Amino acid sequence: MLGFHDSYMIQQMLNDVDFRPFTICLYNITIFIASIPDNNNYEGFAASFTYKYKQKQSVIWQKIEGGLFSISIFQNGEMVKQFQDITASSVWNQTQLLRNCDGIDLFGINHPLVQFKFKERYERLFSKTCTLDDWNNKRIMQYMFKLYLKKHVPGDDELWYRILNRWYNQKSTIIEIKSFIRDFYNDNHEINMRELRAWRVMLEAIGCKNITPFERDVSDMEFWSRAKDPKGDIETISNLFSNGFLNTTLNSTIRNDEFENCKDTANVFWYSLCESLDANPNGSSGKIRILSIVAENFTYEELMKNLQV
Known part of the structure; x- marks a missing residue:
């Protein structure tokens, strides 16, 4: 006995199976849904049913592949005819079969159960969170956009992905959120709290951390x-803030008592930056991150001279 009679054993074997074929019924035809892809363009979808072709019982195999709708007709295990076209309706018109039926219905794509299975499979394959290693996976990141931002912000997932890639490819791992998302909006748009909350939730979901x-x-x-x-x-931003270098609304003056009588803010900046470099626990890679925050505003000679490197 292999245990196939045991419902518990069957369930255990199916736990890791992400798709199980099923059937739907349309026009008194039972359509077997053999494959549902994990994308939104139906590429890889496959379905079949039995019907007569030239007076012989045949298997009608339908699939979507390479952007084309395909119908293959099998008799006694051999393919006897194949049709391809850019839409379901046009490919079914070629067969001269079931003329009173809508081609897209015969493929089964619009059936409520099939649509539900598409959505269920897509959501199951993609978690509601991801890691920094997933940022190069465009499909995952587009899903994150649709999950957290699409209802709250203008623009589309392509624009979002370009903006995110810009951060991913820049040397500094730190952003100021409002400056970062500014490219998503027109110049006259004022970001409201609802939008900002959506951005915060999304950033946390893709592996970022608020270090304010x-x-x-x-x-x-x-x-x-x-x-x-x-x-x-965190260490870098904290040091820059505590030493008065971050030009915030209420922190535009120097707070550190050590600089109370200092009038030369340029010297304060260089001192603060040196202190941040020395305090950074991540060695050379950490120092590179600090320098990348300010390097664009200074020449190479200025950095060499004032940091004494």
Whole structure:
């Protein structure tokens, strides 16, 4: 006995199977849904049913592949005819069969159960969160956009993916959220709290961390890190803030008592930056992240001279 009579054993064997074929009924025809893909363009979808072709009982095999709708007719295990076209209706017109039926219905794509299975499979394959390693997977990131941002922001998933890639490819792992998302909106748009909350939820879902070193009553600036280990970025932002370099709404002056009598803010900046470099626990890679925050605003000679490197 192999255990196939045991419902518990059957369920255990099916636990890791992400798709189980099923049947639907249309026009008094039982259609066997053999494959549902994990995408939104139906590429890889396959279904079949039995029907007579040239007076012989045949298997009608339908699939979507390479952007084409295909119908293959089998008799006694051999393919006797094949049709292809760019739509379900046009390919069924070629067969001269079931002329009173809609081709898209015969494929089964629009059936409520099939649509439900599409949605169920898609959501099951994609988690509601992802890691930084998934950022290169465009399909996962587009799903994240649809899950968290599509209802709240203008633009589309292509624009979102380009903006995210820009952050992924830049040297600094730190962004200020409002500056970062500005390209998503026109110049006159004022980001409301609902939109901002959606961005925060999305950033957390894709593996980012809020590293803002102050409360919102101090400033509405908000810093986020995409580093796998954000400890170095947290240290960097905290040091820059505590030494008065971050130009926030209520923190535009120097707070550190050590600089109380200092009038040369340029010297304060270089001192603060050196302190941040020395305090960073991540070695050279951490120092590179700090320098990348400000390097665009200074020449190579200035950095060499003032940091004494």
